[in-house]
Amino acid sequence: MVLRVHPARLPGMDLHPVRRAGGANRRRESKLNMTSTLKASSETTMALSPIEDILEELKAGRMVVLVDDEDRENEGDFVCSAEHVNVDMINFMTRIGGGYLCVALAGEACDRLDLSPQAAVNTSLRTTPFTVSVDGHPRHGVGTGISASDRVTTIKLLAEPDSRPDDFVRPGHINPLRARDGGTLVRTGQTEGSVDLMRLAGLKPAAVIIEIVRPDGEMARMPDLEAICAEHDLKMCSVEQVIEHRLARESLVERVEPLQGTPIETPHGTFTLHAYRSAIDPQPHIALVVGELDSGEPTLVRVQRRDLLGDIFDATDRPTGRQLRACLRQLQEAGRGVLVYLRPEHMGDGLLDQLQSIQRPGHDDPDQPDLTRSDGVAARSRPIEERELGTGSQILRDLGLSKLRLLTNSPRPYPGLHGYGLEIVEHVPIEVEDTDRS
Missing domain, CATH: 3.90.870.10 (DHBP synthase)
Known part of the structure; x- marks a missing residue:
């Protein structure tokens, strides 16, 4: 040609x-x-x-x-x-x-x-x-x-x-x-x-x-x-x-059966688990809901990406597991809210990148970016990206939310968020207590 x-x-x-x-x-x-x-x-x-x-x-x-x-x-x-x-x-x-x-x-x-x-x-x-x-x-x-x-x-x-x-x-x-x-x-x-x-x-x-x-x-x-x-x-x-x-014409996420969710017991209390399938990724995402979400009042929300080393193995240099437990506790204390837990898209668990990045000290950000991904060591290999909010936002939209009280220790703007019909009305600090550390 x-x-x-x-x-x-x-x-x-x-x-x-x-x-x-x-x-x-x-x-x-x-x-x-x-x-x-x-x-x-x-x-x-x-x-x-x-x-x-x-x-x-x-x-x-x-x-x-x-x-x-x-x-x-x-x-x-x-x-x-x-x-x-x-x-x-x-x-x-x-x-x-x-x-x-x-x-x-x-x-x-x-x-x-x-x-x-x-x-x-x-x-x-x-x-x-x-x-x-x-x-x-x-x-x-x-x-x-x-x-x-x-x-x-x-x-x-x-x-x-x-x-x-x-x-x-x-x-x-x-x-x-x-x-x-x-x-x-x-x-x-x-x-x-x-x-x-x-x-x-x-x-x-x-x-x-x-x-x-x-x-x-x-x-x-x-x-x-x-x-x-x-x-x-x-x-x-x-x-x-x-x-x-x-x-107005399409969605990349779909709630899977049972649509009413599945009750699960955690050390922090009872949540209703909803699973979501993404059109662009085979890995499911989940939302843990406590209380009624249809009151129209601002809702306490946390959106977090899975971090294998921090969430499962509680690696001491990774805050994600401690933050995750703190958020579950704060949601229960509020009596109403949502934690959206996302799988890294097209990345498995990002484990290989995380292991490589451990060898490059000096780039840690102790705060967890929200509506995006988990950070800690992972931030060294893949920095904060405030634009990657689409999947979590569609899940929140499907749950009927519009006004968010966002659990975060690092407030930041999220360009395009209003396009999903969502508005952050308050940033709520994540309060990690001694009981959240193990």
Whole structure:
């Protein structure tokens, strides 16, 4: 297969087709004055567009802006479909966006193209799923790989379902990102959000994304993003909206029989156990419930990932078992609440990573990240990822919860949580007592 892309020869730099009043399409010359582009006007009030409008933009080959939610402090990315990208879009994204140009891909494409992880152990703050960088092979007309036309060729090759590993050379100038299976219903990142948007629009599951940076080098925030969208006639949506749109039509978790749950006796009291099956992982997850959950009042909640060494063997340098017992006790004392206990997705128990990480001291975080995973030693090999909240959130949603009193010793924001219909109204400290230590 040979794929060549020739840059359009147009006056100035054309951005992308946009709408004209009355429905006629036109092409608009983009403005390259970055300072004026990024002036955040206090009078700018741009609501997020409905997802249906965003999907129409993407189908028509236009660019959009994607943020986490409506919070004014959120960052944003330019997003367009890989199959529709052109030289003008690349020039616009790199000059106006100014971030790190990436291509978000479905996991199947990464496997087919042999795009291995960039790092054997991902210790980045948000576990951003970079793969090895690539350029299109010279037989496709790619030169150094850095020009806009070379990048377009490489990107379109990545999106092509018939592409093979030997269609690329490594390393290169295009940075693929591997979206998690299950998309935003598993991880609430821009990577998953952009791929979800492509699928929802009926396009190939490959998206070009780049962070939007201000001229002073800091990340653009919502007022800046609103000004950019107004100037360049772009529509904006949030990952939260993508989650809401998907949840209205699908779910990745299913409660299994018996639906009413199974009573179990523990040293801390009686709980009702509910088991859940995930569409993307064969391992079941469980929820331990105490009291009635349908009162509408805020509910005490703990979400914790299984940690074999800490939970079962009570390893002294791993706090998870002690925290787990403390949470069960606090739930019983409250008389009403839920503990969601998750199996690590696609990781078994993560035991091998944990054993390796024990040899790398100095990276412990004594606090347990919630709605994500257990940490302790495991945090050394896989850092806190506040975006990985999808499975636990869907379980809480299925149990009828909306307002959460979250048991945690490390309060943090959870981007996209509102998309699941959930709100954290209080952070409740985990109180480990001597009786919880064995």
